[in-house]
Amino acid sequence: xxxxxxxxxxxxxxxxxxxxxxxxxxxxxxxxxxxxxxxxxxxxxxxxxxxxxxxxxxxxxxxxxxxxxxxxxxxxxxxxxxxxxxxxxxxxxxxxxxxxxxxxxxxxxxxxxxxxxxxxxxxxxxxxxxxxxxxxxxxxxxxxxxxxxxxxxxxxxxxxxxxxxxxxxxxxxxxxxxxxxxxxxxxxxxxxxxxxxxxxxxxxxxxxxxxxxxxxxxxxxxxxxxxxxxxxxxxxxxxxxxxxxxxxxxxxxxxxxxxxxxxxxxxxxxxxxxxxxxxxxxxxxxx
Ligand code: AMP
Numbered sequence: 001x002x003x004x005x006x007x008x009x010x011x012x013x014x015x016x017x018x019x020x021x022x023x024x025x026x027x028x029x030x031x032x033x034x035x036x037x038x039x040x041x042x043x044x045x046x047x048x049x050x051x052x053x054x055x056x057x058x059x060x061x062x063x064x065x066x067x068x069x070x071x072x073x074x075x076x077x078x079x080x081x082x083x084x085x086x087x088x089x090x091x092x093x094x095x096x097x098x099x100x101x102x103x104x105x106x107x108x109x110x111x112x113x114x115x116x117x118x119x120x121x122x123x124x125x126x127x128x129x130x131x132x133x134x135x136x137x138x139x140x141x142x143x144x145x146x147x148x149x150x151x152x153x154x155x156x157x158x159x160x161x162x163x164x165x166x167x168x169x170x171x172x173x174x175x176x177x178x179x180x181x182x183x184x185x186x187x188x189x190x191x192x193x194x195x196x197x198x199x200x201x202x203x204x205x206x207x208x209x210x211x212x213x214x215x216x217x218x219x220x221x222x223x224x225x226x227x228x229x230x231x232x233x234x235x236x237x238x239x240x241x242x243x244x245x246x247x248x249x250x251x252x253x254x255x256x257x258x259x260x261x262x263x264x265x266x267x268x269x270x271x272x273x274x275x276x277x278x279x280x281x282x283x284x285x286x287x
Contacts, residue, residue, distance in 0.1 A: 014140040022049040026141035032186035036176040041085035061127030149175040220244040240265040
């Protein structure tokens with residue numbers, strides 16, 4: 001596995017692959033790998049001739065007072081895990097590499113960035129879209145693999161790729177969970193044992209809503225009421241939002257018909273966690 005940090009070297013490498021007719025899969029990450037990340041890498045590995053993993057904690061997607069400084073980092077461990085997952089390149093630029101002093105160009109994906117996490121984290125998806133577009137230009141992948149755990153991010157990136165006619169396919173992969181249901185996240189290390197227990201209310205409420213929906217309750221308001229009750233019932237948890245939305249437009253759904261995703265965010269202690277699940281429709285082909 002090669003380790004690259006200069007954008008120029010990364011682009012050179014990608015140009016060489018394209019010239020040689022090799023296909024490239026790309027997994028963008030902020031590091032501190034867990035099985036959710038590794039699953040994306042394994043999928044990319046199986047799909048293309050070459051696999052690139054990027055590791056970049058992107059300052060542009062963190063708001064003031066968020067956890068950019070203390071975001072968990074362990075580059076040596078990540079290096080070993082990416083190598084084990086069969087990556088050909090680990091690309092880890094510095095913030096100065098990607099955002100030199102005169103940097104001033106940003107990408108705004110408008111409507112789908114606005115609500116949900118976009119409302120609670122102003123500027124977050126502008127930071128995500130900007131860095132992901134830059135990374136796409138450097139890595140020039142045929143496939144870019146994203147986790148459906150960050151569902152709104154997945155929709156934002158798909159929209160950007162379509163709107164800007166980027167020549168690549170965005171692939172979404174299912175959320176990898178702990179055995180008790182908690183969605184794996186680099187931020188789970190922030191949780192105390194008590195908070196870890198309270199955090200289970202997120203996945204448990206999703207599961208209960210899915211079961212109730214499948215047994216015939218199609219009214220979004222009724223299902224959401226139960227989610228709010230379950231999460232508010234946890235002493236250490238505070239719900240940010242819970243919505244049932246169309247998987248492509250992210251518009252609210254009142255009555256669940258053929259496609260709907262329940263998407264939520266909650267604070268557990270000082271940690272903000274997100275989760276989501278399809279109530280109806282095929283998560284492998286959401287749009
Ligand atoms: P992050 O390092 O948190 O920015 O995540 C990098 C990629 O891994 C994103 O596409 C995430 O959606 C994905 N990811 C993170 N956690 C999980 C998980 N538990 N299951 C599947 N994918 C995940």
